[in-house]
Amino acid sequence: ADQTVYTAEKSLRDYAEKVPAELKTSIEAKIKEVQEVKDKDVVADIETKTQELSAELSKIGELLQQQSNEAQPEKPAEEATEKPEEDNTDKKE
Numbered sequence: 001a002d003q004t005v006y007t008a009e010k011s012l013r014d015y016a017e018k019v020p021a022e023l024k025t026s027i028e029a030k031i032k033e034v035q036e037v038k039d040k041d042v043v044a045d046i047e048t049k050t051q052e053l054s055a056e057l058s059k060i061g062e063l064l065q066q067q068s069n070e071a072q073p074e075k076p077a078e079e080a081t082e083k084p085e086e087d088n089t090d091k092k093e
Contacts, residue, residue, distance in 0.1 A: 001049075004027070004054055005034055006052050007057065008030070008031050008057050009031065012060075019060055019063065021065070022064075023059055026056050027056045030052055034049045
């Protein structure tokens with residue numbers, strides 16, 4: 001739970017300018033919920049709240065991926081499927 005809270009807080013700091021206010025508010029609320037149940041030592045509640053926080057946190061990754069895809073022009077299909085050249089450095093002559 002502590003690691004998930006740390007990751008969430010760090011992600012909010014690192015990507016503050018890219019995360020919409022609504023998502024930021026939602027993640028902050030989930031962080032608070034995890035911290036509240038963590039002190040009660042009820043494992044099931046801690047796991048549930050940590051999973052909920054993780055689900056919200058994954059939305060940042062989805063958002064960043066979407067923004068990255070929008071920023072990069074699409075490659076033609078033939079370029080995207082092009083195979084890399086063979087590496088001949090391991091072959092003995």
